[in-house]
Amino acid sequence: MRGAYGGPRVLLRRLREVMAEPVTAQERLDRIVVLIAANMVAEVCSVYVLRVDGDLELYATEGLNRDAVHRTTMRKGEGLVGLVADEAEPVNLADAQAHPAYSYKPETGEEIYHSFMGVPILRSGNTLGVLVVQNKAHRSYSDEEIEALQTTAMVIAEMIASGELAPPGGGVEPVGRRPAHAGGAPLSEGIGLGHVVLHEPRVVVKNLIAEDSAAELKRLDAALARLRASIDVLLDEGDVARAGEHRDVLEAFRMFANDRGWGRRLHEAVLTGLTAEAAVERVQSDTRARMQRQTDPYLRERLHDLDDLANRLLRELTSPGLGMAPAVAELPENAIVVARSMGPAALLDYDRSRLRGLVLEEGSGSSHVAIVARALGIAAVGQLENATGLVEAGDAIIVDGVSGEVHVRPTPDVERAYADKVRFRARRQEQYRALREKPTRSQDGVDVSLYLNAGLLVDLPHIEETGADGVGLFRTELQFMVATSLPKTAAQEALYRSVLEAARGKPVTFRTLDVGGDKVLPYMSMESEENPALGWRAIRLGLDRPALLRTQVRAMLRAAAGRELRIMFPMVAAVSEFDEAVAVVQRERARLDAHGHRAPTSMSLGVMVEVPSLLFQLDEIARKADFLSVGSNDLMQFLYAADRGNPRIANRFDPLSRGFLRSLRAVARAGAKHGTPVTLCGEMAARPLEAMALLAVGYRAMSVSPAAVGPVKTMLLSLDVAEAASVVEPLIDAEDGPSCLRPALQAYAAKRGLPVEP
Template sequence: MPTFESEASGPEKDKSARAAAPGGPRQLLRRLREVMAEQISPQDRLDKIVVLIAANMVAEVCSVYVLRADGRLELFATEGLNREAVHLTTMRKGEGLVGLIAESAEPLALADAQHHPSFSYRPETGEEIYSSFLGVPVLRGGNTLGVLVVQNRARRVYLEEEMEALQTTAMLLAEMVASGELQSIGLLDTEIALNRPVALKGVPIAEGVGLGYVVLHEPRITVKQLVAEDVKAETDRLETAIGGVRESIDKLIERGDLGHGEHREVLEAFRMFAYDRGWIRRLREAVATGLTAEAAVERVQSDARARLQRQTDPYLRERLHDLDDLANRLLYQLAGRDFVVSQAELPDNAIIVARTMGPAALLDYDRTKVRGIVLEDAGLSSHVAIVARALGIATVGEVANILAFVEPGDAVIIDGSTGDVQVRPPPDVENAYAEKARLRARRQEQYHKLRDVPCVTRDGVPFELHMNAGLLVDLRHAEETGATSIGLFRTELQFMIVSQFPRIQQQYDFYTSAFAAVPGKPITFRTLDIGSDKVLPYMTQTEEENPALGWRAIRISLDRPALLRMQLRALLRAGAGRDVRIMFPMVAIVDEFVRAKDLAMREIAYLKRHGYGVPRDLQLGAMVEVPALLWQLDEISERADFLSVGTNDLIQYMFAADRENKHVSSRFDSLSAPLLRALRSIVETAARHNTPVTLCGEMGGQPLEALALLAIGFHKLSMSPSSIGPVKAALLSADVSALKKLVNGLIDAKDGAKSIRDAVQKFAADNAIPV
């Protein structure tokens, strides 16, 4: 039977430490800060800390438990319990009162702890003589790192102020645990939880394997000073910062400025939280305990994050983002810094981690050093995703709460083909992914060898693979991949990455450079497709209930013809003496195309009248991406020189499923019979009118989907550069006659509402087609 220690049985130095410890939370914080600065071992430091806390809280016991990577809580230091139990007593999360606190991330105060249903008796600690219990989680960034406990023999009710003081003290312990100081001297058999490897899952966006180190896109302010020297001064700083944040949000909403990419409703949520009395009260109370304003913000947000992360209500969990953004803005305000993207010095192997980001922000980074991107909010069809694929940067999106799991400089691996994210990976995992990266490089070499192989299927059916682009840097891939042409050039990206609307000369220079970058290869330019999720930073956005169905693309161009005429004039001038192909996006009725074509003809007449050169041949096309056009295919095929099918929008409109909404974006399969029937009707109608048709959506860049598209008659597919090799390898191996029979039979079947994906997958496997 172990010997039990009472509060009077400790060494003389502990007695003197308790006797000397002053009362009050602010004095305690100052004493703890002095201990943190002493040049002593981590264990001695913890031993001193628990003595000081016990004395200050008038408690007979103070104990610190640290969460290990294996999910167990280990007793690290104690004043009042049996010292022999230190590093021997462990418990699982959810086990005992300490485990309950770790699991719930909520404080717990009990006057009669032993009668609580979660009480777990540990004889080696000698704690059965203590009745009252107060425990708080040791939190950092909403993650539980351990538990801090005080106990007394007498039954007593702990005051709210005492709980606040203990929570504040736990912040200092969180910094000690997070620093790695405990791990460095080997106190644990396993790593502490904060340093544990974490495997996360997201949505694959851009293929590739990236191994590197975390760089936060909007880096958090590091709070270095936790203890206030002057509480009144800190209170004043907090009030000033709160006022500054409120004012900035009010101004953003008043002038309709959606800076930093937020939608208006998010700004409204920010304003709601910024004026929330409960949030402000908690901040003020935290400062009153002796924390600096910055530490108070971190403390309150860490508590809120811990609670919201454990909510099952999706709405409440979504509010976590709003609170995170608001707390970050407040920290920037306190630090006197603008809330803008920091382009700090990048490591050579940078993995950019962000909640979300726009294409312009991505392009600001030194792309030679970026090995991957991890995003909390970004889907397969988002514009940052499109740019990432164009740049060939491995990207994973929709990784829930990624910012809560990483610190700057953490080792991280991402797999853009599976959506896996490995944070602080163990050596065996790192070695496995390094080998996968080497295998992928060898596979890319094999694809490169296919560059000059004629595009003809195994049974002699020709096909064409074109390339999607939007930036000059993309165009270098045309020669590398052997693309037949640039099947889609997204001109709006040029407008999205500059601070003001490009004038005609700037546009002319840009298009001239594009033609020069791919001599001998046609380029199909899509006119401005702005609106909805594509907001120009210098253009006031019109508030709309359903922006994807609103004022965008050709609708803006026809309502503001000067914008379209300016772009057409620059394009036509740059294409003087060349073959020029221009297509208009989001055509819903034939009249829209006719009006746009008329503007192009007027610009040709203008250029001739003023002595400018004109294109040798001009072809004008329409994009088929609005379902209404499916019932006008004969009419549009008669008037357009070519058609281009934009499956990204066509799919979301056909199924009424917002492609940016993660709840419904993957609800419907692109290989479902209804969609394939619609696509087949486009090909068949265009063929009757001898109108060339190309598919340029993301669907065409997937090998399995490309096989199905070839089977229903699409012989021209345009895709991101990284997709050309895999798609070409698949189509070269295909027997189209057998594939046609299978696919058309399936989509014409009576139960044809189902997806045919499994059947096409089986066909590929049976015929050794690499998909």
């Protein structure tokens, strides 16, 4: 070598000249291998590109038989080249032919070469190919030479990922822009076709080769210092300074940011001739490739931390001071947002008129972000491993919120298939719309009310489109979450009045502010909590901050002047809390009367049954409340102590389990006993099979997402409720047998030909 780090810098400067030449991608690659061989005093330099079929194809060579280009292929894992691709690690051998993985390809003429060094061509941790040098002499390549080859591989990775390289004569496409298919958990029904928008977009590194390595080192050190300082500020100031799980996470983050090994690798990458940004990309890509092959879930989870850290450092390099504050991306038409995780407020930051879908690495069907996605009417898929690593910003993508499948860079036949699927769904929606004027009555004459869950004004036209009986749950917190400051009484009143007007005389049930947990208002000071889902939220916050609750109730009373008003209080755990909330409403009603304001024509005050303690106070609450509404999502998670936002346990328990159905039946019976109407407004009611079970245990009113009205109504019109009850009740009361009744209910539905598939 020409001295430590001298060779790579010279090579990168010459590569920059080649990359600027007006030649084809194949000609550019041919020149690159000649340059590498000359710079490294190697007799052979070859580039193998990973294809979409999993094979590695020889795309360019200096030293081997040129006729072997595009003819020689090997499987991933076959030979030394396949070993490099499979392990995503360099292989350095003085006598390659003695290695058990060696595979002889006679058409290449490589039998005269003994030493071998191969490095993976990586981008975002994904293997795109292999770069190889060989010599006749038995020699081991130095660490500097391995570093030089890895650095050069970054340039080739950009060529492959850009789609410049094309197989001759219609051969198999390189993997860089290959179609990808992955499966996750469906969160919100629908099919979204569009282009990828990364929620925390990676900085695109365009300038790989440095003009002045010393200047790049200074830029890198300054960005590292700013990043570390910003993490220190987060830890030492504000609510985060208090102990808790969130602080532990940031402490680990600070440990990674101050890791000397990480900093050393970044410095070494810059000294090879890369820009500071390219060095960060290079080190993180190598780390991602190694950690993705780990089986230890803890180590794999740390990959997310390191990805986040690298992205923040890139932002510090390109936009100093913004490392800890990525901005929401501007959306193209038909945008599909892809993220590791996301809260409901973050999703609401996006322009919903352009939003078509959501893909998450985490998330469960009952998480709040999934509920908001359903409210927005966008297809969503969660629990998609490495979702952010599979895509690039702008990639074409299809999100199937029914099956949980995601297609990245889909082939034309896949696009056609989904276009047909969209047309089929449109025809089915037409069939559902044809039912909207038909009474919601079962085969044996049981009348059922189907309401909508809503949270934004744009949800209200769905009442007419679906023929729903009204709004069974209006989530008032969404207005607070999209606002930049606490909405004034007048703004709240205007919204509630608009909702009532849009409902055109049909009932609307307003739920008072339900924030806390994962629904955080950025302008409102909230202390961090160890268990926020069980903490200071919903009615607890409203009763402790009476001015907040009074303001909201006052706005509702004014908005409902001359109309019916229905108010529901969330997360009531004791009858006394309902009494306190009712007292607030009565005081506000008396205040408005005293000032001569027109009052609602009627007023009903209800309770959400979602805290298990209320199951043991059903008689008392049913006597006092005007109506009950079961929040099956929270009731389920609290009853089973299973965080619905945790993908490891969110689906561990089934809502059609005997224990949960007994709880739901108890609420329905208490309502019937005291003449108190009962509605179920959780996601459970939106699935036809679960809705069938609810009807069987006594529910006669359900509130669902707009997309669920058609499927649930179609099932109901074919159902004999009394017969279903005669099947379901004994299963619930049984003392033995399987605890989950889903298989038995599916068998009954199949026997009766009931349409229970969503």
